Every structure is written in C-alpha cells, then in structure tokens.
Amino acid sequence: MDLLQYRPLLEASQIFAGVSRRTLDHILAAAAVRPFEAGEFLFLQGDEALTFHLLVQGRVKQIHVTPDGHQVLVRFLGPGQEVDPTAVLSGIRYPMAVRAMENGAALTWQGEIVAQFMEAHARISFNVIRMLVVRNQELVRRYEELLTQYVEQRLAQALLRLGAQYGHDAAAGTIVDLSLTRRDLAELIGTSLYTVSRILSNWNERGIVKTRRGRLTIRRPEELRQLSTNSPL
Amino acid sequence: MDLLQYRPLLEASQIFAGVSRRTLDHILAAAAVRPFEAGEFLFLQGDEALTFHLLVQGRVKQIHVTPDGHQVLVRFLGPGQEVDPTAVLSGIRYPMAVRAMENGAALTWQGEIVAQFMEAHARISFNVIRMLVVRNQELVRRYEELLTQYVEQRLAQALLRLGAQYGHDAAAGTIVDLSLTRRDLAELIGTSLYTVSRILSNWNERGIVKTRRGRLTIRRPEELRQLSTNSPL
C-alpha cells in the first residue's frame, strides 16, 4: 500500500500529531488520494461538507464570498495542512471554497470516519480543538489589524508572513513565488488592488521589494518590519 | 448540595449538552461558585488560563486590547454561556479580559478537570468543537462586515442583534437595557464613539430609535433592517 509513504506527513500534521503508529496506520488505510489541478476548486462554498482533506502536495487557497459579492482570501494552505475541518466536523455546509493554486494532491476521509477516530482517540479531538483555537486567534488578529492599521502596514506584515512561510532565500533576498496577483494580495489584507499596486510601486522605487509578474522578492525585510509597526495612533 | 440547582443550566449549555445526568452530577460536584460584582474583571488579558467559567447570572463582556492600545469588544456573554474556553483548553494565557457588566456569578472548574471530562466523554469534546466553529464563523462575519459595510449598516445590524438577544418587548418597541455607552457600541462594531453618537442622534430625530443613557429602544426595526442591507457597492 503506497499510502504508507504519507505516514511522516500525518505524524507532522496538526490533527494527527501524537497518535500511535498503529492508529496512524489504521487512519491511513481509510484514506483516499485525491489529485487536483491548478485552478480547480476542491469544493465550493455551500457544498455539503462530507469530506475531510489533508494536503500532501501543492498549495491551495481558502476563499470566502460575502453576501454582497466581495471575495475574501481567508488563508493559504500547503502540504501537511488540513483544509478547514470545521464544516465536516459539525455537519454543516462548507462556509468557503478551496481552490488549487498549483497541481497537487490531498488525502481525503469521509467525515464520519474522522468523527469515529476522534471518538476513539481523545488526542485527536484535542488536536482539533487546538487547531481551531489557533485559527480563532488568527482571525481576531486580522480583525484588529483591519481595524487599527493602515493598508501599508497590513501589506508589510502580509509580505513578511508570506516570506517566512513560503519564501526561499536567495542572494537578492527572500523570494516568494506563489503567482499571487495584486488582486490576491488585496483580498488577503482587505483592500483594493489599486492600493496594493500603488504601494508596491512605491516600495519598488525605494528598493524594498522587487516584483515581477506574480513573483516577489523581499530585499529589505528590516524596512518592511519597520513599516509594519509605526501605527496610525 | 445546592449546586444541583444549576443542573438545568448545564443541560442547556453548549458545552455540556447531551451528557448523561449521572455525568452531569459528577461535573457539578467538581464546580465552584464564583460571585462577581459589576465592573469587576473575572480575569485579565495575559493571565494564566487555569479556570473555566460558565455564567449562571449576570452579563459580562469580553474585551481584547490590541498591541497598539485599541480596545475591541469581542462579545457579550450571559447566563448559560461559557466564557471563552479556548485558552483553558490549550494551555495558553487568556487572550482577552472578561469584565462583569452587572453583579452575577459563574461556575468555575480547574482546566485539567474539564480536560479529564472531555477525555472521558467524547460528546463534550464535540460540543467544544461545535462551539469553536460557531465562534469562528461569527468572527469571519464580523471581519467581512468591517471590510464591506458602512458604519451605519454595522450599527443597525448590531442593534438588531442586541435587540433579538437581550431585548424585551414593550409597547414602545424593543428595549435594550444593558447600560451600553457610545464607546461600548463603538468598540463593538469597530468605529469611534463620535460616529456612533452622530448616527444615533440622526436615528433619534427620524424616530427609528430612542436613547436614554445606556438604555435604548428600537421603535422601527424594519427601518433598521433596511438600513443594514443597502450595501456600499
């Protein structure tokens, strides 16, 4: 069974961390592999939430569409991360869509099966709870940033975070190559693509970053860090 | 043991719903009663999170202070509701403060004891997860409202929600008597107390609401509902 190749991934995942190897193998045995292509929606907002996904390869983004049509980019997810488990575990419809940014694959389980594992292994429940707590805190942070900070500061923080999480270092600086458009960045921090464009142009001139079609190099992280902290007050 | 008087409250609570009566009594036996006075902080942001609270009487508000000093009113909680369980269950410090708005009391448990109950009764874990999921969704909603709606709309929605949750109906309309200041409302919807004051004055003139020092009567909910929906787009 080549599913076993994913054992290290499960061990390192948030949800299955600290579970015995025997149990892990049972869990793996119940999984299916779902490949996906760049641009594909793993599921749509409003779909019935039947399946739990754990990414093994490729990055995806979580998108939420507000009642009045605004798109909000909730977060990016990469290999080893769980696609929002909330809906599956509470029997509601998916509150957001998930779209692949690259080709990749995910392990999937039926919702009830995950619930059974949780029932049998309190550790998994605790893991889920910790996960939700962390995401809650992230949301609070973003809410407050939106409330108290200028777009420029939010963008600086967003880039620093993206760099730390998905960037790789090179001579010229930290390179973030996620083929993010201005619109993506705008939806991520809650602003318009025009404002993002203006700010990036400005930073380009000042040599703080260098942009090239969906690819971005952070040349002076210290300056970004400083920009991110001088608050409006 | 007069703790037993609280059994119906526990049965109706989110966290202990669906638990057998025997277990409920064990849980009750492990509780302590903590009375509090209006204005008192049950705990402060940054305190070590050792205790889990379930309100039995009186209302409290959850407050979060951002790094740059802004206060954000996260939510109100009333009898039968759990004070944010996240910190206690994941062993971190309280991420926010809780302050009593009125005299009241809460049942309290040591964090580890709650964890033990959760371990023994998967149902409780599931309840906690459902709770977190709901709060997550609320946060997303508020984030998006902040992003896409005018202050006037947000205020209208907030008042409608407060009316539905805490108001009582009278001849003149729905009365909300929470001794909320303009500042409270401002922190709740993410704006300044001046803007709230202006909007309420305006609504007063138009006969939509009637305000009196911390007390508020909604006279024309339909108009509020309409105000809350005509979006900026």
Next chain:
DNA sequence: CGATGAATTGACCGATGTCAAGTGGCGTGG
C-alpha cells in the same frame, strides 16, 4: 448643587476607494 463622566456637535482633513485611461508582458494560434 457641584462635579464628573457621557454625550453632542462642528470643523477639518487624510487615507483609501472608485473610475478611467493607458502600458506592458506572456501565451496562443497562425
């Protein structure tokens, strides 16, 4: 009846959204 904090109101202005017009890079099809 004074004092203290809540609330009101006016004046001002600045960050950022919106719209419109243009530029440029990349992929595709001929």
Next chain:
DNA sequence: CCACGCCACTTGACATCGGTCAATTCATCG
C-alpha cells in the same frame, strides 16, 4: 517564429467616509 490579444498592472484625478480634536451641554450621583 511572429503578431495579436488578453490580462495583469500602473497611474492620475476625484470623491467621500469617517477619524480626530475641541468646545459645549447634559445627566446622574454623591
């Protein structure tokens, strides 16, 4: 391999929501 066309992006002009500050007024409580 080139040219075309499509998007992503840029940039300017303009409008405006709502924040900030300051000066009063008002209500409530000791």
